[in-house]
Structures are given as structure tokens and as C-alpha cells.
Amino acid sequence: MRRCRILLSAGFALGDEPRPNNPMVESATWNDIRGDVAGDASLLDGGGFLTMTAPYRADDAAIVPITIEQTDRTMGPISSIKLVIDENPSPVAAEIRFGPAMMPLKFETRVRVNQYSNVRVIADTPQGSYMTGRFVKASGGCSAPATKDPAAALKGMGEMRLRSFDTAGTAQNVRREAQIMIRHPNYSGLQRDQITQLFIGAHFINELEVRQGSELLFTLQGGISISENPTFRFTYVDDGSLEFTIHAVDTEGNIFDRVLPKRPPA
Numbered sequence: 001m002r003r004c005r006i007l008l009s010a011g012f013a014l015g016d017e018p019r020p021n022n023p024m025v026e027s028a029t030w031n032d033i034r035g036d037v038a039g040d041a042s043l044l045d046g047g048g049f050l051t052m053t054a055p056y057r058a059d060d061a062a063i064v065p066i067t068i069e070q071t072d073r074t075m076g077p078i079s080s081i082k083l084v085i086d087e088n089p090s091p092v093a094a095e096i097r098f099g100p101a102m103m104p105l106k107f108e109t110r111v112r113v114n115q116y117s118n119v120r121v122i123a124d125t126p127q128g129s130y131m132t133g134r135f136v137k138a139s140g141g142c143s144a145p146a147t148k149d150p151a152a153a154l155k156g157m158g159e160m161r162l163r164s165f166d167t168a169g170t171a172q173n174v175r176r177e178a179q180i181m182i183r184h185p186n187y188s189g190l191q192r193d194q195i196t197q198l199f200i201g202a203h204f205i206n207e208l209e210v211r212q213g214s215e216l217l218f219t220l221q222g223g224i225s226i227s228e229n230p231t232f233r234f235t236y237v238d239d240g241s242l243e244f245t246i247h248a249v250d251t252e253g254n255i256f257d258r259v260l261p262k263r264p265p266a
Contacts, residue, residue, distance in 0.1 A: 022056035024118040024133045029086045037084055037092060038122060038129070046130030049075040050105075052121050054134040061141030063110045063227045068121050070104040076126045077103045084133075085225055087117035089142055089190065093225035099216040101237040106177075107218075108234070110227040112141030112188065143190040146228055150193060150200060153185040153228075158256035160246055164263060172240035179233040180210065182248060182256070188224035205230060207249040212262070213241025238262075 049072030058064045070078060080097040093111050113119065113136050120133030146153055165177040182205065189202030208220040210232070217236055241262070248256040 022134050025135050027086050027118050033091050041129045043129055043131040046132040050123055050132050052132055052134050054119050054136050058138035061113050061138035062144040064113050064138055065110050067108040069106045073104045078105045078123045078125055080124045082122040084120045085117050087115045088225050090223045094220055094222045096218055096220045098218050102217055106235040109232050112225045112227055113138035114142040115139045142188045145194055146185050156183045159183040160258045162260040174238050176238050177235045181231045183229055186228050203251055205248050205250045209247040211245045212239055215239050
């Protein structure tokens with residue numbers, strides 16, 4: 001079963017060839033891994049209240065943009081999702097849990113896709129578990145060379161930047177949008193050093209927690225399929241606090257704690 005299996009902008013613009021829809025296709029791999037991913041849970045069709053946007057043909061298999069959006073608020077809150085890439089070496093790219101301020105959900109990240117594959121999201125709600133997804137044509141994303149040599153990539157590891165898209169006013173209970181960018185090579189273990197041609201060991205952020213003030217926005221348990229220099233864009237209900245607090249841990253035990261002001265200085 002384990003072949004080589006080891007993880008925007010309201011723009012949320014996607015590089016893609018013209019195609020109105022790229023639904024998931026039949027997948028023998030999914031039939032093989034479904035029990036490991038979802039257990040015995042009954043997976044209902046999530047297409048009626050949840051959408052995933054992904055390119056039909058990715059411009060770059062190492063940074064494929066994925067946007068997940070709740071379109072029907074009557075279904076209640078989404079407590080967590082699993083992001084699954086059927087044909088990747090490790091199919092479960094991330095498990096993400098959300099706080100109430102993230103509802104209704106709109107969340108984007110970028111992933112590696114190793115070969116033509118369904119990319120699916122499984123969402124847990126009070127009414128049950130729902131699944132939807134897209135078929136993406138991409139290959140080689142997990143083994144694509146890093147954009148910097150290892151020494152340069154590690155030099156700024158853990159640096160973070162925040163981009164806020166609507167900073168006017170400080171009112172509470174207003175829906176806003178933000179993007180958090182983390183510098184980290186997120187090595188997959190399948191990439192080679194371009195000088196020595198030796199494999200670079202897997203080294204990636206596997207835990208992430210984002211809060212506004214003391215309120216939890218989301219936590220993420222990630223794997224090798226989240227792209228280099230992870231990026232997360234999301235909407236949230238502002239509680240009036242002044243800062244985001246980010247806590248990240250990678251597979252080598254490095255801890256990165258940052259406090260980022262929600263708004264630039266006046």
C-alpha cells in the first residue's frame with residue numbers, strides 16, 4: 001500500500017489553463033488509503049456547502065495554491081479539516097483545527113503535488129464529515145529542488161511576515177483578512193542538494209498555532225506536502241486585539257515564536 005507516499009488572494013488568484021471545473025476522478029489509491037485517512041467515518045458530499053479551488057494544471061507543482069471556502073453557513077461551524085493529496089508520498093498534507101472566529105471558513109495555503117492527483121478536503125461539522133475536492137495535473141512537486149541552497153535556506157529560518165488586507169478602523173466583530181508567511185525550507189526528504197546530489201533530509205514545520213490576542217484562530221499539524229516558505233491566508237472575525245501570536249515547531253525541535261501587530265504603526 002505504501003508506494004512512495006510520504007502538504008492565495010481574495011484575489012485568491014490561481015494560475016490555470018481555462019477550465020470551468022476540475023472535479024475529482026475515480027482513484028484506486030483513494031480506495032486503498034481511505035481507511036487510514038478517515039477510518040470508518042461516513043463521508044458525505046460536501047459540494048453543497050464547501051468549495052475547494054485548485055488549478056486544473058498547476059504552473060508549479062511545488063507551490064500549488066489551494067483555497068477552501070464555506071459557502072453555506074447554515075451547516076454550522078467547521079471544527080477541523082484534513083487536506084489530502086491522494087498520490088503524494090504522504091497523502092495527508094495537513095490536519096487543521098479552527099476556532100469560532102474563523103467561521104465561516106475561508107482558508108488558503110500552498111502545497112506540493114507529486115503526480116496527477118485528486119486533492120481533497122474532509123471537513124468535520126456537528127452534522128458529520130463532508131468531503132469535496134479537485135483533480136490537479138502536476139508532477140514532481142515533492143522532489144523539486146529548493147529555491148535556495150541549504151545554507152541560505154536555513155539562515156533566515158523562522159522569520160515571519162504578516163500582510164493585512166483591510167486595516168481600516170479598530171472595530172471589533174468585523175470580518176477581516178490576513179496572510180501569514182513563514183520562512184522555512186520545509187524539506188520533503190525527496191529533494192537533492194544541487195551541488196552534492198545527496199538527498200536533503202526531511203525537515204519541515206509540523207506544528208503551527210495562530211492566535212489573535214489569547215483567542216485561538218487555528219492549529220495545524222503539517223507534513224512534507226506543505227510548500228517551502230509556508231503561506232496561510234484566511235479571513236477571521238476581529239476580536240479587537242492588536243496582535244497575532246504565532247507558535248511554530250519543526251521536526252528538528254526548533255521553536256519559532258513571533259508576535260505580529262495586526263496593523264502597521266500609525
